[in-house]
Amino acid sequence: MPVKFRQVHADAGSRARAGELITRRGAVATPCFMPVGTLGTVRAMTPEELQAAGSRIILANTYHLYLRPGHRLVAKAGGLHRFMNWPGPLLTDSGGFQVFSLAPLMSVDDDGIDFRSHVDGSAHRFTPELVMEIQEALGSDIIMPLDQLVGPDAGPDVVAEAMERTLRWARRSRAAQRDPGQALFGIVQGGVDPVLRRQCARELVAMDFPGYAIGGLSVGEPAEAMAATLAATVPELPPGKPRYLMGVGSPDYLLLAVGLGVDMFDSVLPTRLARHGTVYTWSGKLVLTHARYREDLNPVDADCGCYTCSSYSRAYIRHLLKANEILGIRLATIHNVHFMHDFMAAMRQAILDNEFASFYRRWLSVFGSHGIMEPWRGGL
Amino acid sequence: MPVKFRQVHADAGSRARAGELITRRGAVATPCFMPVGTLGTVRAMTPEELQAAGSRIILANTYHLYLRPGHRLVAKAGGLHRFMNWPGPLLTDSGGFQVFSLAPLMSVDDDGIDFRSHVDGSAHRFTPELVMEIQEALGSDIIMPLDQLVGPDAGPDVVAEAMERTLRWARRSRAAQRDPGQALFGIVQGGVDPVLRRQCARELVAMDFPGYAIGGLSVGEPAEAMAATLAATVPELPPGKPRYLMGVGSPDYLLLAVGLGVDMFDSVLPTRLARHGTVYTWSGKLVLTHARYREDLNPVDADCGCYTCSSYSRAYIRHLLKANEILGIRLATIHNVHFMHDFMAAMRQAILDNEFASFYRRWLSVFGSHGIMEPWRGGL
Numbered sequence: 001m002p003v004k005f006r007q008v009h010a011d012a013g014s015r016a017r018a019g020e021l022i023t024r025r026g027a028v029a030t031p032c033f034m035p036v037g038t039l040g041t042v043r044a045m046t047p048e049e050l051q052a053a054g055s056r057i058i059l060a061n062t063y064h065l066y067l068r069p070g071h072r073l074v075a076k077a078g079g080l081h082r083f084m085n086w087p088g089p090l091l092t093d094s095g096g097f098q099v100f101s102l103a104p105l106m107s108v109d110d111d112g113i114d115f116r117s118h119v120d121g122s123a124h125r126f127t128p129e130l131v132m133e134i135q136e137a138l139g140s141d142i143i144m145p146l147d148q149l150v151g152p153d154a155g156p157d158v159v160a161e162a163m164e165r166t167l168r169w170a171r172r173s174r175a176a177q178r179d180p181g182q183a184l185f186g187i188v189q190g191g192v193d194p195v196l197r198r199q200c201a202r203e204l205v206a207m208d209f210p211g212y213a214i215g216g217l218s219v220g221e222p223a224e225a226m227a228a229t230l231a232a233t234v235p236e237l238p239p240g241k242p243r244y245l246m247g248v249g250s251p252d253y254l255l256l257a258v259g260l261g262v263d264m265f266d267s268v269l270p271t272r273l274a275r276h277g278t279v280y281t282w283s284g285k286l287v288l289t290h291a292r293y294r295e296d297l298n299p300v301d302a303d304c305g306c307y308t309c310s311s312y313s314r315a316y317i318r319h320l321l322k323a324n325e326i327l328g329i330r331l332a333t334i335h336n337v338h339f340m341h342d343f344m345a346a347m348r349q350a351i352l353d354n355e356f357a358s359f360y361r362r363w364l365s366v367f368g369s370h371g372i373m374e375p376w377r378g379g380l
Numbered sequence: 381m382p383v384k385f386r387q388v389h390a391d392a393g394s395r396a397r398a399g400e401l402i403t404r405r406g407a408v409a410t411p412c413f414m415p416v417g418t419l420g421t422v423r424a425m426t427p428e429e430l431q432a433a434g435s436r437i438i439l440a441n442t443y444h445l446y447l448r449p450g451h452r453l454v455a456k457a458g459g460l461h462r463f464m465n466w467p468g469p470l471l472t473d474s475g476g477f478q479v480f481s482l483a484p485l486m487s488v489d490d491d492g493i494d495f496r497s498h499v500d501g502s503a504h505r506f507t508p509e510l511v512m513e514i515q516e517a518l519g520s521d522i523i524m525p526l527d528q529l530v531g532p533d534a535g536p537d538v539v540a541e542a543m544e545r546t547l548r549w550a551r552r553s554r555a556a557q558r559d560p561g562q563a564l565f566g567i568v569q570g571g572v573d574p575v576l577r578r579q580c581a582r583e584l585v586a587m588d589f590p591g592y593a594i595g596g597l598s599v600g601e602p603a604e605a606m607a608a609t610l611a612a613t614v615p616e617l618p619p620g621k622p623r624y625l626m627g628v629g630s631p632d633y634l635l636l637a638v639g640l641g642v643d644m645f646d647s648v649l650p651t652r653l654a655r656h657g658t659v660y661t662w663s664g665k666l667v668l669t670h671a672r673y674r675e676d677l678n679p680v681d682a683d684c685g686c687y688t689c690s691s692y693s694r695a696y697i698r699h700l701l702k703a704n705e706i707l708g709i710r711l712a713t714i715h716n717v718h719f720m721h722d723f724m725a726a727m728r729q730a731i732l733d734n735e736f737a738s739f740y741r742r743w744l745s746v747f748g749s750h751g752i753m754e755p756w757r758g759g760l
Contacts, residue, residue, distance in 0.1 A: 040699070044706040069674070069699040077677055077695060085691045294449070297457055311465045313457060319420070319449040326424040326706055 001210040003142060003183040005030075005242040005263070011350075013357040014376040015234065015261040018348045021057070021242050023089040023141050024181060025081075028056040030242065030263040031347055033249065033340045034091060035271060038064045040074070040084040043271050044326070044333045047086045053306060053334055054341030057089040059266040062134050062144075063098035067117050067124075071137035079139030091266070092135050094144035094187070095126055096215065097247065101149075108148055110165065128172040136179050144213060145173030147187040152221040159191035163200050166215075170204060185211040185244065192217075192225040194232035201236035211242040214262070218247045223370035227256055231375060234261040251280070251343055251367035255360050258347050259376050270340045274332035277321045280339040284366050286314075288332065293318045306338035307331075381590040383522060383563040385410075385622040385643070391730075393737040395614065395641040395756040398728045401437070401622050403469040403521050404561060405461075408436040410622065410643040411727055413629065413720045414471060415651060418444050420454070420464040423651050424706070424713045427466045433686060433714055434721030437469040439646040442514050442524075443478035447497050447504075451517035459519030471646070472515050474524035474567065475506055477595065477627065481529075488528055490545065508552040516559050524593060525553030527567040532601040539571035543580050546595075550584060565591040565624065572597075572605040574612035581616035591622040594642070598627045603750035607636055611755060614641040631660065631723055631747035635740050638727050639756050650720045654712035657701045660719040664746050666694075668712065673698045686718035687711075 004022040011017065019030040035042045035050060038061045042050055050058065060080060065071060077083040080090055096113075099106055103115035112127035128146040135143040146169050148162040166189040177184055186204035190196030204212060214233055217226050230245070237243050242264055245257045249267020257265065270280065277289035281301035286293070288300070299309040300317065308317070308331040320328025343363075350359035357374065364373075384402040391397065399410040415422045415430060418441045422430055430438065440460060445451060457463040460470060476493075479486055483495035492507035508526045515523040526549050528542040546569040557564055566584035570576030584592060594613055597606050610625070617623050622644055625637045629647020637645065650660065657669040661681035666673070668680070679689040680697065688697070688711040700708025723743075730739035737754065744753075 039703050039705060040696070041705050041707040044710075046707065046710070068703055069695070073675055073695060073699075076675060077693060083693070083696050085696075295453055295456060313463070315449065315453060315457060316420070316463050316465075319453075323419050323448055325419060325421050326709060327421040327426065329706065330424075330426070330710075 001183070002181050003210050003242065005211065005240060007239055009352050011356040012354040014259045014360065014374075016258050016347070016351045016356040016376075017261060017263070018351040019242070019263055021263070023057070023183070025087065025089040025141055026056065028089065029345070029348060031254075031258045031344050032057060032264055033254070033344045034059045034264065034266040035337050035340075036061070036266055036268045037084065037086075038268070039068060040065060040080060042337070043275065044330045045337065047084070049307070049334055050086075050337065051088070053338040054345070055088070055337060057091060058086060059091045059093065060138070060140065061095070061098060062092045062131060062138070063095035063102070065092075065138060066095065066134050067119055071134040075137035075139070081139060089142065090138075090140040091142040092138055092140040092144065093246065094131050094146045096144075096147040096149055096187075099126060101219075108165075110168070113146070113148070128169040129176040132173050132176040132178075135182065140182065142183045142185060142211065144185055144187060145170045147189055147215050149189070149216045149219065150191055152192065152219055152225075154191060156193065159193055160196055163190040163196050167200060167203050170207065174207065183210040185209055185213045187213040187215045187246075188233055189216045192221050192229050194228060197229055197233045198236055201233050205236060205238060209241070211244060212237045213244040213246050215246045217245065218253070223253070223256070223372055226253070227260070227372050227375045230257055230260040230262065249340070250369070252364055252369050254343070255347070255364055255367075256370070256372060256375055259356065259360055270336035271333050274336040275329050277318075277332065279332050279335055280343075282366075288314055288318045289321050300332075300335050301339070304335065304339065304342070306335050308335040308338075381563070382561050383590050383622065385591065385620060387619055389732050391736040392734040394639045394740065394754075396638050396727070396731045396736040397641060397643070398731040399622070399643055401643065403437070403563070405467065405469040405521055406436065408469065409725070409728060411634075411638045411724050412437065412644055413634070413724045414439045414644065414646040415717050415720075416441070416646055416648045417464065417466075418648070419448060420445060420460060422717070423655065424710045425717065427464070429687070429714055430466075430717065431468070433718040434725070435468070435717060437471060438466060439471045439473065440464075440518070440520065441475070441478060442472045442511060442518070443475035443482070445472075445518060446475065446514050447499055451514040455517035455519070459517075461519060469522065470518075470520040471522040472518055472520040472524065473626065474511050474526045476524075476527040476529055476567075479506060481599075488545075490548070493526070493528070508549040509556040512553050512556040512558075515562065520562065522563045522565060522591065524565055524567060525550045527569055527595050529569070529596045529599065530571055532572070532599055532605075534571060536573065539573055540576055543570040543576050547580060547583050550587065554587065563590040565589055565593045567593040567595045567626075568613055569596045572601050572609050574608060577609055577613045578616050581613050585616060585618060589621070591624060592617045593624040593626050595626045597625065598633070603633070603636070603752055606633070607640070607752050607755045610637055610640040610642065629720070630749070632744055632749050634723070634727070635744055635747075636750070636752060636755055639736065639740055650716035651713050654716040655709050657698075657712065659712050659715055660723075662746075668694055668698045669701050680715050681719070684715065684719065684722070686715050688715040688718075
């Protein structure tokens, strides 16, 4: 298997687990957060800054890189690692989410997905085979098969059809894989229907992928629906393989999914919030551009050891953000990414200490937008 | 004197000189280029990146910091060095240029200058005393007295009146100075009239400032007029004091002014050009966003040792710039600032080797927008 997963400890009071994801470019402690480098750059950060902030694995978007600068150019440059100067593990997604969420005039048939570029309106078609070819050109360490997403309001037939198609495309993707050094994950779809999710998970597990992603969540469904879907899906997945919940990155949802046994996460949220002036602290979120921080000479978070908090005040960062200075975005981004990794590390320690349930309660009270208590007890 | 200048060597074939500017925050080899951190940040760079690129002294704008975030806040934060985390020498300008170039509805009388903020249109008044108070609050190491600029089309009476006023304001600024640790330079004005420039320089020299700035150039006058003005002004200035040409930063004008005996320079040009995709190389300027660099996997400049050139290709930086990614701006900015310092260091070495005249010819042919040969021979 091109990636391996080792479960280090299972929390005694929840379904959370601490583990280690071993890739050809190094090991990553789990649960882990992966910053998103959509276009081959985690917005505003260098690879060295990512590493200093604690990033061990990052994500890039197949859809975006296919459109700009094109996967052939990236291959010519020696692959995405070399092109963007990132030495660690790289995960690329399938583009399924982007053509669902970004690209207008999408039409789907069994062969693939027609879409128009959100950049210039040009027409394109993704097939499972092309998406594999693109990711082979990018040279990412973990790759995803093309999947079909549906919105939270889709009817049962549409959800079932998209799930079945995603399964067929998973088989075609595996058949199309040429580089055995890349770890192709299976993606579980099935909307918020626990029956469909379980069926999809079982069929993918029977195909024995090196890891499993859970897609199609965080697309507008209520928190309870996400929790119930994860509670139904995760137990179907083998304990010896990594579990990756796609597109989730707010602290409260991370708590929820880790409590239900998920290992890997990605989201643009920490970097996007930072660009708009919102930073995470161990006391909750702050909107630094608020007038109340005008003369606040404290660091963003006195308990944070990141570059930003070691040298700059809230007042300085606020000044930069108000004046649209790039350094303001940089400092807020560095802090938020560092915070996410600290938060994941703290969750991992709570798991190792068999204290995840109390960790969950404590930090849900700080970051909670949902109020789901002890989701691992079932009956959701 | 709060700063000292030591002339290390005078070139045998021009008026260029190599020296050392000694400040309370360290020594700076001259001729030197000062990146501009208008709002307390050299756009897109951290202090550590500036130092790695070779920056030893940087500039900030009194006018901008007075408006945002306000000098009182900066003082409360412990001064500009601490606020922006820059440990080296800092020079602040007087705001005279900004109220001349940026602020609408300006009116000038002997007491001061009325202007409206370019940010929100609010009304303000700069007097020599207020400008000293602002710079004292900022805590910069080298400070400038309020001066009055005039455009290249101003009539002789207007130019003379502004020069006389600038002299009176220099006296008032000195009288208003409260922190003897700050080095207050005199600013020579007088348009492009060599008689007025000589007169202004002599009167300032009689006042014995620790350094002399030459202001009011690079405001639209022909290159020949700038050269003639410098040729008339610089010989009036004492060899034991630093000479600073304000607002000049293109390689060809740096060659011209260094050849005429100037030691210090500042300009937004290298950082502004970088943000728009133009980079300096030892073969001339490149516009990285051009299609011809789409698949160019070479570094920006194979002879450059900067962070950007050590790890990234033109194709990658072009991709980032085309997609409006902040890292593209960062990488281009780091390179241009590094290049400027390398260019100044190469000029300094040519001076030490008594080869400035041939250095001048060679690099004017690469960077020349003017064709002024051997300006130090007089007869301009």
